Amino acid sequence: MLSVGLTGGIGAGKSEVARLLVEHGAVLVDSDAIAREVVQPGTPGLAAIVETFGTGVLAEDGSLDRPRLGSIVFADPGRRAALNAIVHPLVRERSAELAAAAPPDAVVVHDVPLLTENGLAPLYDLVLVVDVPPATQLDRLVRLRGMTDEDARARMAAQATRDERRAVADILIDNDVPLERLQRTVSDIWAELRQRARASVRGGAQA
Template sequence: MLIVGLTGGIGAGKSEVSRLLVEHGAHLVDADRIAREVVEPGTPGLAAVAEAFGESVLAADGSLDRPRLGEIVFADPERRAVLNGIVHPLVGARSAELQSQAPEDGVVVHDVPLLTENGLAELYDLVIVVDVAPQTQVERLVRARGMSEEEARARMAAQAGREERLAVADIVIDNEVSLDALRGRVAEVWAELDARAKAGR
């Protein structure tokens, strides 16, 4: 089994690359999706968050009020650490469970937005970074997500810089290209990943 970490800055197109890898046969473990799952209504995760932060972080329907929780934790590193202490172990356990379901000669791709920031590169056999120029990130965030340029740059500033991400990369996928060219590059990368998985890395 080959364990791959996939990351990239906001707006780089990581989701598209992960989708293409899944089309080729990769087993995807999506950290963001799992982080949402572990605090859905009725989960021990949501109960722990409500206990730590109070009922004000719950919406009227009993689900997590993410904007409210965000206001609390983004301004306060200590509160953010409390939240991470609840959520990260749950995400880790669910990720391990999903990984264990892949075949022995399979390729497991962990889609981890904050791989670089959290120093997680050592957890993977290989790290793939989806790379674009910072200006491309800004343009995509403004165009596709409706952010102002200031909002886009603020979100980018909260993440690792381009050089930091590239420093942990074993494979770089340039996404300043057409979708057809991206498909071709991902197919090349998949051939390498699949061969390594079947050869036992």
């Protein structure tokens, strides 16, 4: 099995790269999706959040009111750290379960938005970083996601810098290009990932 970390700044197009890799046959472990899964109603994760932040972070149906919780933790690093201490261990545990269920020769792509910020690069055999200039990120967030310029800049500032992300990359994916070129790039990268995954199986058998 080849374990691949995939990351990129907000608006870089990481989700599109993940989608293309899945089309080629990758097993995707999506940290954002898992983070939502582990705080569903009835889970220990949601119970721990309510214990820490109070019932005010719940919607009327008993589910987590993510925007309300976000408004609390986004403005307070201490509260954000408290939330991360609850959610991150649960995400890691579930991610490990999903990866363990993959075939021996699989390419398992871990979509991790905060891979750089949390120092997770050493956990993976390879790290793919989807890269665009900050001006492109800002344009996409405002034009495509409907954010205000101020909100978009704040979200970008809360993440690692472009240089910090590039520093952890084993493979850098330029996504400031037309979709057709991105598709060709991902196809080429996939061929390399498959080759490495097969080699890891052969190496394990010889050992």
